[in-house]
Amino acid sequence: MSLRHAVLGLIAELEGASGYDLLKLFDLSLANVWTATQSQIYGELGRLAADGLIRVAAEGPRGRKEYAITEAGRAEMRRWLTETRPRYLRRDEPLLRVFFLGQVGADTAAELLDADSAGIDGLLDELVALDERIPWKEDDLSFYGGLVIEYGKRFMEMRRDWARWARGEVEARAAGD
Amino acid sequence: MSLRHAVLGLIAELEGASGYDLLKLFDLSLANVWTATQSQIYGELGRLAADGLIRVAAEGPRGRKEYAITEAGRAEMRRWLTETRPRYLRRDEPLLRVFFLGQVGADTAAELLDADSAGIDGLLDELVALDERIPWKEDDLSFYGGLVIEYGKRFMEMRRDWARWARGEVEARAAGD
DNA sequence: TTAACCATGTAAATCGTTACATGATTCA
């Protein structure tokens, strides 16, 4: 139940956030880490409130609801962080394709690897732009958020370098080993 | 629909595989790339057969069904590889926790990052052991499978190095900046 | 003979995506 804790955690960090705020925050802060759709967020907010982990602290214009975490919610965040083990689930669609690249010709395979490194380069650019847009402070969220941004950069550089290397291997093999 | 193409692609590479074979193959070959449960595999095999992309080529003891890809199935694999764009979906539960590590103390944060690098080290060991167990050949599957294994190694090394670095940052900050 | 392994299938619940639906407020 990671989405639940992503939502709960964001509310813990930013008291007074609404579903709409959270939706934008997912893109801004958690984009490399966890994605969520609008429909998931509103659904989860309802369930978290029903379970007493958050509450509606205020209502604003246009039906806006501002949420606050409850004591039970904070306890649940600590429990999740310290008493459960995360799972390393690996699912990577571009990489899945690489595994089956023998089913098309070497030219096509090289093209697809080029497209992959170009795609990753684009993501890296986005991440750098994001980094520059964030008003970094001295608080915990900025500190740990910064560690995560650094991870994203390292990941994408590694990934891009690998795709370029792999493309070279494909070319060398096609050129007659 | 990546699971569908993972199953279809494996059958294309290894004619005569059964659901049970595929289940083990997912662990052996696609572990870093895509995971699947038994229940997903049998369900997808049924749907692929109903759609005419694979067929039951033989039946063995214990109700074993050996599948073969059809011409329509091969065409679908090529279409998927060349005419669709993969999505870069990022969901990483250990990393999600890092983002919220301000909600526990610095000691706990450091411990959790230690556990992360230890966990990754374990995965890296498994991958190296897997690499040594595979009977590498000169065919396409070995070649592209090898590129994917190399990716897995680079990924885990990067990830472990990052976790160690991050742990150092947490310590330095706790020690008074 | 019994434990390990081979082998398939279904059911229920949860999670995730896409699309639909509605309306208020702000600002140019």
Add this chain to the structure above:
DNA sequence: TGAATCATGTAACGATTTACATGGTTAA
């Protein structure tokens, strides 16, 4: 006044996980 943005919610479908359920074959 009209476009952009703020704001919430539901419905339908598809994907994933976990558990249940069953039985055949092989080898020590």
